[in-house]
Amino acid sequence: MPDPLLRVQSLVRSFGGIKATDNLSMEVVPGELHAIIGPNGAGKTTLISQLTGQLMPNSGSIHFAGRDVTGLPSYKRSALGLARSFQITSLLKDFSAIDNVALAAQAHDGHSFRFWGAARKEPHLRAAARAALERVGLGQRADVVVSELSHGEQRELELAVALATKPQLLLLDEPMAGLGVTESQRMVALLKELRKEVTIVLVEHDMEAVFALADRITVLVYGRVIACDVPDAIRKHEEVKRAYLGEQHAVTAHG
Amino acid sequence: MMPNLNVSNAVVAVLCAALIMLPVYSAASGNIFILTLFTRIVIFALAAASLNLIMGYGGMMSFGHAAYLGIGGYAVGILAAEGIGSGFIQWPVALIVSALFALVIGALSLRTRGVYFIMITLAFAQMAYYVATSLSRYGADDGLTIYKRSDFAGLINLSNRTQFYYLCLACLFGGIYLIWRIVNSRFGLVVQGVRSNEQRMQAIGFHANRYRLVCFVISGTICGLAGALLANNTDFVSPAGMYWTRSGELMVMVVLGGMGSLFGPVIGAIAFLLLEELLSQFTEYWALIMGPLLLLIVLFARGGIMGLLGRFNRA
Amino acid sequence: MFLVVEQLLNGLQFGLLLFLLAAGLTLVFGIMDFVNLAHGSLYMMGAYFAATFAAWTGSFVLGALLALVATLLLGIALEFVALKHLYGRDHLDQVLATFGLILFFNDAVRLIWGPAGLALPLPAWLTVPVQIIPGVFYPAYRLLIIGVALAVAAGLYVVVMRTRIGMLIRAGASNREMIGALGINIKLLFTLVFGLGAALAGLAGLMQAPILTVQIGMGENILILAFVIIVIGGIGSIRGAFMAAIFVGMIDTLGRAFLPDLLRKVLSGAAASTAAPALSSMLIYLLMAIILVVRPEGLFPAAKR
Numbered sequence: 001m002p003d004p005l006l007r008v009q010s011l012v013r014s015f016g017g018i019k020a021t022d023n024l025s026m027e028v029v030p031g032e033l034h035a036i037i038g039p040n041g042a043g044k045t046t047l048i049s050q051l052t053g054q055l056m057p058n059s060g061s062i063h064f065a066g067r068d069v070t071g072l073p074s075y076k077r078s079a080l081g082l083a084r085s086f087q088i089t090s091l092l093k094d095f096s097a098i099d100n101v102a103l104a105a106q107a108h109d110g111h112s113f114r115f116w117g118a119a120r121k122e123p124h125l126r127a128a129a130r131a132a133l134e135r136v137g138l139g140q141r142a143d144v145v146v147s148e149l150s151h152g153e154q155r156e157l158e159l160a161v162a163l164a165t166k167p168q169l170l171l172l173d174e175p176m177a178g179l180g181v182t183e184s185q186r187m188v189a190l191l192k193e194l195r196k197e198v199t200i201v202l203v204e205h206d207m208e209a210v211f212a213l214a215d216r217i218t219v220l221v222y223g224r225v226i227a228c229d230v231p232d233a234i235r236k237h238e239e240v241k242r243a244y245l246g247e248q249h250a251v252t253a254h255g
Numbered sequence: 256m257m258p259n260l261n262v263s264n265a266v267v268a269v270l271c272a273a274l275i276m277l278p279v280y281s282a283a284s285g286n287i288f289i290l291t292l293f294t295r296i297v298i299f300a301l302a303a304a305s306l307n308l309i310m311g312y313g314g315m316m317s318f319g320h321a322a323y324l325g326i327g328g329y330a331v332g333i334l335a336a337e338g339i340g341s342g343f344i345q346w347p348v349a350l351i352v353s354a355l356f357a358l359v360i361g362a363l364s365l366r367t368r369g370v371y372f373i374m375i376t377l378a379f380a381q382m383a384y385y386v387a388t389s390l391s392r393y394g395a396d397d398g399l400t401i402y403k404r405s406d407f408a409g410l411i412n413l414s415n416r417t418q419f420y421y422l423c424l425a426c427l428f429g430g431i432y433l434i435w436r437i438v439n440s441r442f443g444l445v446v447q448g449v450r451s452n453e454q455r456m457q458a459i460g461f462h463a464n465r466y467r468l469v470c471f472v473i474s475g476t477i478c479g480l481a482g483a484l485l486a487n488n489t490d491f492v493s494p495a496g497m498y499w500t501r502s503g504e505l506m507v508m509v510v511l512g513g514m515g516s517l518f519g520p521v522i523g524a525i526a527f528l529l530l531e532e533l534l535s536q537f538t539e540y541w542a543l544i545m546g547p548l549l550l551l552i553v554l555f556a557r558g559g560i561m562g563l564l565g566r567f568n569r570a
Numbered sequence: 571m572f573l574v575v576e577q578l579l580n581g582l583q584f585g586l587l588l589f590l591l592a593a594g595l596t597l598v599f600g601i602m603d604f605v606n607l608a609h610g611s612l613y614m615m616g617a618y619f620a621a622t623f624a625a626w627t628g629s630f631v632l633g634a635l636l637a638l639v640a641t642l643l644l645g646i647a648l649e650f651v652a653l654k655h656l657y658g659r660d661h662l663d664q665v666l667a668t669f670g671l672i673l674f675f676n677d678a679v680r681l682i683w684g685p686a687g688l689a690l691p692l693p694a695w696l697t698v699p700v701q702i703i704p705g706v707f708y709p710a711y712r713l714l715i716i717g718v719a720l721a722v723a724a725g726l727y728v729v730v731m732r733t734r735i736g737m738l739i740r741a742g743a744s745n746r747e748m749i750g751a752l753g754i755n756i757k758l759l760f761t762l763v764f765g766l767g768a769a770l771a772g773l774a775g776l777m778q779a780p781i782l783t784v785q786i787g788m789g790e791n792i793l794i795l796a797f798v799i800i801v802i803g804g805i806g807s808i809r810g811a812f813m814a815a816i817f818v819g820m821i822d823t824l825g826r827a828f829l830p831d832l833l834r835k836v837l838s839g840a841a842a843s844t845a846a847p848a849l850s851s852m853l854i855y856l857l858m859a860i861i862l863v864v865r866p867e868g869l870f871p872a873a874k875r
Contacts, residue, residue, distance in 0.1 A: 363862050363863070367862065369661060371801060374797040379859075510662070540678075547670065548670070550667045550671065
């Protein structure tokens with residue numbers, strides 16, 4: 001196996017008495033699509049937030065691209081090439097779609113203490129933004145204000161924003177949440193395309209999508225890793241079956 | 256892009272033309288009072304515009320902007336009292352001291368958000384007020400009379416009413432042009448993005464507070480300029496001029512005119528100060544009407560005057 | 571020695587008064603998410619009512635009691651007529667609207683009582699100095715303030731920590747949706763809390779009245795001090811407000827009393843007498859700045875979850 005792009009070691013984060021992340025270790029290798037699944041409350045979003053720096057762990061370490069990023073704030077991790085999409089859509093609601101993406105491109109194009117020139121007229125930022133929008137199929141909707149986009153479009157825009165930061169690793173927190181059947185299919189098709197270009201960590205409840213997309217799957221229960229393997233092995237894993245029994249019987253059924 | 260020909264732009268255009276022509280009218284009609292009144296209005300419009308930069312675009316509700324008016328004013332007043340009458344020294348000093356004060360207060364206040372931010376900016380401005388009242392060498396409570404206006408080596412005579420008015424108007428238009436450039440620049444987009452969704456901006460790689468702070472300092476500096484103008488206008492600076500109600504009035508002007516719109520604060524300043532003038536001619540107890548009026552404006556006219564004009568555009 | 575004890579007591583007394591004001595403010599903010607600048611106006615109204623009623627009845631105690639009731643009623647009326655429409659609005663809206671109310675109250679007072687201040691004379695039995703420790707005398711009235719304020723603080727503590735209403739208030743401060751879900755008459759609770767806050771502000775104002783002049787704007791500076799206290803103590807926290815209020819009262823009083831002498835020992839006489847007033851008025855704001863650097867959430871923040 002190549003050197004891991006992301007290495008998490010003995011990560012612990014507790015809220016009050018509850019350990020949301022309990023001595024968690026995992027690795028993501030370059031080029032793979034690594035899915036993280038687990039029942040509700042398994043600590044998936046808590047993990048993602050620690051990976052991106054919105055939340056600091058109590059102990060343990062996170063290495064990204066060979067560098068210890070455990071104590072870095074999120075804006076510095078983003079500069080290193082770590083991007084995330086949010087579970088609950090988190091966009092600049094009163095900005096147009098293209099402005100959302102262009103700002104992401106701007107964040108990775110030198111500093112932004114430029115006070116005079118019109119940023120919306122910088123051709124390379126606009127071009128990068130437009131390319132990212134085209135990539136997710138929102139080319140026609142570039143000038144629409146975010147609050148007027150449909151839920152599915154907003155999820156796609158989340159992806160475009162993450163892509164525009166030219167990430168090495170994309171952390172996607174339930175990109176399919178709240179999408180209808182056709183929208184979900186579009187998203188899966190899109191992710192299939194994207195995985196060729198960028199390493200992806202995917203947190204998702206939609207098991208059909210996860211098993212269709214993932215190279216490897218890590219299963220979390222109560223903040224602990226109970227299994228990490230290729231999809232076929234996960235499907236047959238006894239402990240995983242037990243953890244999902246009555247909660248998400250779909251693991252085997254959808255295979 | 257050409258500016259759209261709509262109601263709010265038309266109103267702004269007419270307004271600008273009227274402000275430019277005002278001294279002509281004043282000279283023709285012999286109405287000096289209106290020129291004096293509008294000099295004051297234009298200065299406050301500049302202060303309100305500076306506040307609008309952080310409130311409307313940056314989402315930072317500063318309740319302490321009167322402090323910069325005072326600091327800018329005291330810089331001019333104290334230097335004048337010490338025998339340094341040149342505006343080329345007085346004004347840069349006013350701007351620099353305002354900027355430094357904004358830097359310190361901003362760095363402290365921006366450690367918090369929301370209501371805390373409002374309370375803390377208010378408290379620090381009040382501190383500046385108390386410091387001014389204890390400047391016994393410079394008039395303390397009673398304030399400091401400026402016997403000679405800033406001297407610009409014959410380039411412009413600030414004691415000439417018309418010239419001074421045009422100087423103030425140039426500062427206002429210059430300030431608004433600067434704010435317009437800033438708002439549309441890379442920096443401005445980041446600041447507005449942070450107002451809209453701070454977490455998102457951090458996640459795509461911006462150190463939000465650094466941008467907020469710089470924006471806060473720019474705003475304080477512009478307001479310091481307004482302070483230098485105001486001191487020259489009244490030939491006087493006093494702690495009363497930086498009392499916290501003055502900060503409240505500036506906020507009212509911004510909201511009344513329309514937060515986050517370029518000319519909103521100008522319209523707000525005109526509306527507020529004209530209303531104050533009108534009411535105080537009508538009754539000594541003008542605040543009895545102004546107070547409840549504010550309440551009603553907040554309850555029923557969100558978006559301010561520019562917001563109301565905007566409705567005509569869509570109709 | 572005598573001076574130190576006296577100033578310590580002065581600081582305590584001032585701190586307790588500040589607490590009465592800050593407690594109402596932080597309760598109203600905690601439970602209703604409402605910033606009320608006009609809280610200082612209620613403080614002022616408490617003082618004006620007391621001066622007026624004491625003059626009418628000829629009795630200080632009766633005047634004070636009537637003033638307390640009047641401020642309570644005024645607070646409830648204010649909430650009913652104007653402020654309840656502002657719940658759930660932007661904090662900016664609340665600030666501007668209550669700023670308007672301050673302007674209104676100041677001019678209303680000027681219209682009714684005139685621009686000159688009023689005096690609230692103390693009855694003879696409260697003006698005598700009391701010997702607190704051998705050789706140290708302290709004004710009886712200031713002792714009374716300390717006693718009353720401590721009793722109110724204790725009462726408040728019991729109400730907030732031990733009663734059903736108090737439980738709701740605490741629940742409301744940390745989780746607003748929850749009280750709604752409990753099926754509590756939330757409007758009544760809000761009105762009650764607001765009335766309580768108003769009465770506390772009025773009490774602070776009327777007790778301060780005999781020490782300072784009763785005048786327009788008297789509530790404004792002290793309101794800003796109450797803000798400083800809330801920032802230092804942590805928003806929504808009664809305990810934090812109490813500790814911070816005592817702290818601020820002490821620092822402010824002792825600073826004004828002793829800082830000039832201290833400075834004179836370090837600096838030359840002229841420099842000290844210039845710097846001392848500025849520095850002592852800055853003292854609590856510097857304190858606030860330090861707290862902001864060290865603990866931006868305040869010393870005793872109300873529990874988040």
